[in-house]
Amino acid sequence: MRETIQKVGGRLAGMVIPNIGAFIAWGLITALVIPPGWLAELGIIGAETADTLTGNLVGPMLKYLLPVLIAYTGGKMVHGHRGGVLGAIAVFGVIGGAAFELSSGAAGDPPQFLGAMVIGPLAGWVMKQIDDFLEPRTPAGFEMLYNNFSQGFAGLGLTFVGYWVIGPVMSAVATAFGNMVEGITDAGLLPLADIPIEVGKVLFLNNAINHGVLTPLGTAEVAEAGKSIYFMLESNPGPGLGLLLAYWFAGSGLAKLSAPGAAIVHFFGGIHEVYFPYVLMNPVMIVAMWAGGISADIVFVATDAGLVGPPAPGSIFAYLPLLPSGGGAAGVLIGIAVGAAASFFVGSILLRMFPVKDMKDTDADADIGDALEHIPGISTV
Known part of the structure; x- marks a missing residue:
């Protein structure tokens, strides 16, 4: 059972890792332009330009570019370029068919990273079945006609499958996680909210949870108290840093080699998606994330941080300008440090108890190993 879970997690991670550069580019653009972005803070651009760039660059990249890249990679893993192209076509159905509406009335259309991970490999498999059936039966000279039309009709069908089937399923998943987090926070059990938050994050539902639940709650609290803890429940970079440092300290193979660079990207660049594959490849590590997140949240509550x-x-870097001037700044920084220490401590123990196999040991791990081969500075030999 554990090997099956690791195999699935490894394949999910293999769809993300080759596209980390795109996530970094999106994160840098976000940091520069989304209000209050660095360019606006430095007076290089005005507020109106920042809003325009946010709507024309940050939003479309998050909603379309990143899911398309993931879906393409997932399809390519199964059936090469043709599978990848079909995955890129089909994911638009998922993007158009997915939305969420929470019990509080909050609604939105979260980025479909998880949906892309579902329909990408599915599209690759469908394309492979079609090719295997039709290629031996295609008359000579009609190959181009066959290639284009078979892929086009398959894209038509899978796009509607994504819109009417997979999209609504993704909507239900996002809504369930959002309502769970909302219910826990409404009950006053803030530290325990980290349990569904971290599970949702590694399933790439972090934007739905953050923007659909936590940001509205935080905005309302800021209007009353001038600061809010809700802004830190999902965005805290401490636990992810501790997890990656644990892999560097107690991991092995490619995971150990790639962890230091991922830690820098995560903690300083704010791209939390880089640590999700490290949980997916060894799902027991979610316990380390819970330990770090809950510990940090307890500190935040105890110190009235926000x-x-x-x-x-x-x-x-995004946290520092948002520290409250009237007190509570120390609690924020201490909470981040405690979260990192807790996830590092628990993660190191878990990696000793449940070590990650060398990603090249089995065919099941080949996808993530192949993905890491394309990251400069990492040797898979």
Whole structure:
């Protein structure tokens, strides 16, 4: 059972890792332009230009570019370029068919990273079945006609499958996680909210949870108290940093080699997505994330910590300008440090008890190993 879960997690991670550069580019653009972005803070651009760039660059990249890249990679893993192209076509159905509406009335259309991970490999498999059936039966000279039309009709069908089937399923998943987090926070059990938050994050539902639940709650609290803890429940970079440091300290193979670079990207760049594959490849590590997140949240509650606005992206650099001037800044920084220490401690123990196999040991791990081969500075030999 554990090997099956690791195999599935490894394949999910293999769809993300080759596209980390795109996530970094999106994160940098977000940090520069989304209000209050660095360019606006430095006076290089005005507020109106920042809003325009946010709507024309940040939003479309998050909603369309990143899911398309993931779906393409998932399809390519199964059936090469043709599978990848079909995955890129089909994911638009998921994007158009997915939305969420929480019990509080909050609604939105979260980025479909998880949906892309579902329909990408499915599209690759469908394309492979079609090719295997039709290629031996295609008359000579009609190959181009066959290639284009078979892929086009398959894209037509899978796009509607994504819109009417997979999209609504993704909507239900996002809504369930959002309502769960909302219910826990409404009950006053803030530290325990980290349990569904971290599970949702590694399933790439972090934007739905953050923007659909936590940011509205935080905005309302800021209007009353001038700061809010809700802005830190999902965006805290401490636990992810501790997890990656644990892999560097107690991991092995490619995971150990790639962890230091991922830690820098995560903590300073605010791209939390870089640590999700490290949980997916060894799902027991979610316990380390819970330990770090709950510990940090307890510190935040005990010290009455909070931020004056939502950090975007969730990096330490985004946190610093949002520290409250009237007190509570120390609690924020201590909470981040405690979260990192707790996830590092628990993660190191878990990696000793449940070590990650060398990603090249089996065919099941080949996808993530192949993905890491394309990251400069990492040797898979």
